[in-house]
Amino acid sequence: MNKPFAIAVLSLSLMGLSGCIISVKPDQHGQADWQQREEHNRKTIASLAPGMSMEEVTARLGVPDFSELYKQDQQDIQVLFYRTHRHHGDGTTSKDECTPLVFKQAQLVGWGETAYQQR
Secondary structure, X not given: OOXXXXXXXXXXXXXXXXXXXXXXXXXXXXXXXXXXXXXXXXXXXXXXXXXXXXXHHHHHHOOXXXXXXXXXXXXXXEEEEEEOOOOOOOOOOOHHHEEEEEEEOOEEXXXXXXXXXXX
């Protein structure tokens, strides 16, 4: 085999392999993402205080997974839902996997199921 041919074959082989990615246990990376997100949300919600503005809360927690808005006694009531635990291993987030944060007139008045039911 001549030297130029061997170099060409080796170069083509290396170029072909340069685009390969080897993935070991692909589910673990995704699993770590949602677990970290849930832990972050739980810790952040535990540090909230009644009276905080919606702007302060969303700056800490980001975009909610779900939200509701309605009027009650001439006041705007908004409920933001953040994922904090897992019930179903289906890859999607549902409201029963979230903690509700209840705001009246853009001020935090409570969180959790009790606050959501009393709104």
